[in-house]
Amino acid sequence: MTNPFDRQAACPSCGAPITFRFVGAAAQVCKHCNFVVARTDRNLVAVGRMADLVDIPTPLVMGATGRWNGREPFVVDGRVQLDRASAPGAPWQEHFITFPNSGKWCWVASAQGRWYSTSEVEIPPSGLPPIGSLRAGMQIHLGPYGTWTVAEVGQRRVIAGEGEMPAVARPGVPTGYADIGAPNGQFGTIDYGDGQIPPKLYLGQQIDPAVMVLDTGAPVEPAKAEVTAVSCPNCGGNLPLVTPDRTERVVCRYCGMASDLAQGALRALGPAPRPPVEPFIPLGAEGNLRDNRVICIGFTIRGTTVEGERYRWREFLLYAGPRLGYLWLMEEDGAYWIVWPLSPGEVQVSGVTAVFRGSSYGFKQSVRAEVEYVVGEFYWKVEVGEAVRATEYEGSGGKVSVEQTPQEVNYSFCEPVSAREIAAAFGLKAPSAFQAGGGAAGCANVAGTIIVIVVIIFVLFLLAMGDCGSGGGGGVYIGGPSFGGGK
Structure with a gap:
């Protein structure tokens, strides 16, 4: 008809x-x-x-x-x-x-x-x-x-x-x-x-x-992209891409060449500085984290300067399949967090308070977060020096993170997780707190270990003298994903 x-x-x-x-x-x-x-x-x-x-x-x-x-x-x-x-x-x-x-x-x-x-x-x-x-x-x-x-x-x-x-x-x-x-x-x-x-x-x-x-009887499921291997245009290294249909930028794990992905091939842009340490979770490592099958596809180190002192933290980009998409793991000084991306309407920010799922989270800190090192594949055109305003709100069960530029904003919820759980999820040996926390600053070496031992002895001596007051907390941590595209 x-x-x-x-x-x-x-x-x-x-x-x-x-x-x-x-x-x-x-x-x-x-x-x-x-x-x-x-x-x-x-x-x-x-x-x-x-x-x-x-x-x-x-x-x-x-x-x-x-x-x-x-x-x-x-x-x-x-x-x-x-x-x-x-x-x-x-x-x-x-x-x-x-x-x-x-x-x-x-x-x-x-x-x-x-x-x-x-x-x-x-x-x-x-x-x-x-x-x-x-x-x-x-x-x-x-x-x-x-x-x-x-x-x-x-x-x-x-x-x-x-x-x-x-x-x-x-x-x-x-x-x-x-x-x-x-x-x-x-x-x-x-x-x-x-x-x-x-x-x-x-x-x-x-x-x-x-x-x-x-009408074929099949449900509409997210398209499953096949892992695709591409060659680095600089060193020829074999780079398997887990999300070739979503990847925008690839930084070679061997030589550090940054490239854009276009029509299944990489177009070289220029070299990026190599991270000073190997990531605790290797690129390509697969695991089961909180009942989600994930694979580590990217690693970044970001930092911020507060009162003249530089603080750094590490981020692992995980792909959790076509339905869940991307997750992040954050680490600073041995403390780890699972970062769950949120839709923009799930968080309401008013003054010094962020409300998420009926709970209030109080303002903790706001810093300029800058990318220092990057390697792997990413869903946006990440580059060294990229900066966002990262604001953190602390409350029950974790932290609400807001990262934004004048054009885009990303929200996430950061849930604490132990290094032991992460190691078990990926079949790795759990790192010590010092190894995890000092690596990004390039201190994971013999000289750094000696310095730490000397500092510990000195602190114990001061404690024994009874002259120490109650000290403040540690470094700066912003729990949120690296800034990326929304589409």
């Missing part, structure tokens, strides 16, 4: 037949010439040509059908691939899902193991804030939709696409956007476009991909 919403005409670019299946579709990518064809009241207009699709694995292939929550039929009617306008090279994609029975639609996207669904909603009576007034971490009030936290502000470009779409996408044109979050997994995007038309507001929430069941 013919769909009553079918509208057919010739592509204005190549003459091939164009059929619009969904009544809400405003444009379509021609299968024959890759031009975006916009539908107007009178005719079709070609507005720009899409590049070839980037090979990003997805279970939501064009034309796939299924049921949402086991009830409402849906169709994968299109997808677009986007990239940041200022730092291209790590595209992501969003799927246009239509519901034939109701005439409704939504966008479905995934990022770092999380899936999101958003739909266009009416602009609140009070309007939307100008993009120039937005800063990451600030809260905005959207009338009947409540209060939201700004997670990221930037510009992006549509680079490729296929099928239908609910709005006209002009390939290659920079458009402004702001990603926002609210409690209970709510997520949204303010699309400011290129400034020629009013902004659009898309709201929704984080979803379990299991809500989409394909």
Whole structure:
């Protein structure tokens, strides 16, 4: 039976037949010439040509059908691939899902193991804030939709696409956007476009991909990327990539060459300083941490200067599979923390207090955290010297960490874990507190050991003299993930 919403005409670019299946579709990518064809009241207009699709694995292939929550039929009617306008090279994609029975639609996207669904909603009576007034971490009030936290502000470009779409996408044109979050997994995007038309507001929430069941009977699971081996463009070393579909930057574990990943190959950027110590958890080590199968894929050392003194801590990037995404392990002076990334709406910061899941966490410290050393593969373009404002709030069961720049903010919860548990998880020998704490400063050597022994003897002598007051605590620790891209 013919769909009553079918509208057919010739592509204005190549003459091939164009059929619009969904009544809400405003444009379509021609299968024959890759031009975006916009539908107007009178005719079709070609507005720009899409590049070839980037090979990003997805279970939501064009034309796939299924049921949402086991009830409402849906169709994968299109997808677009986007990239940041200022730092291209790590595209992501969003799927246009239509519901034939109701005439409704939504966008479905995934990022770092999380899936999101958003739909266009009416602009609140009070309007939307100008993009120039937005800063990451600030809260905005959207009338009947409540209060939201700004997670990221930037510009992006549509680079490729296929099928239908609910709005006209002009390939290659920079458009402004702001990603926002609210409690209970709510997520949204303010699309400011290129400034020629009013902004659009898309709201929704984080979803379990299991809500989409394909008619083939298979659930929609996150795509599983195969481990890919690439060669370092400098030394030729073999570098296995655990997340080739998400990796943006690779720093060679052998020679320190930093490279960007493009179309399955590495493009050399320049050498990075080698870490002064080997990471306690070797790159490529697999383990089972808190019932999560993880693999260590990256290692960084970051530092901050407080009152003229330099403090350092170490971070291990773990990949926990396509559903959970990335985790971090932090270590400073032998104390370890598991770092769980949070959605921006899960934390509300007001003054010197951060509220997370109904509990209050008090301000502890805020420092400028800088990357000093890096090796492995990362989901953003990490580089030595990269800096963020890292703020820590302390409370029951751990710490809330907020890391931000004017453009982006990341939230995380840091839960203490023992070195013994980490060692058991990866089948390693647990390090001593001194080995773990002194390594990043380059003190894990014989001379350093002698100095520590002398200091201990001196302190014991002072204690024996009875002249010591009650001293303060140790160094600076910011429990939060290295700053990275949100998409």
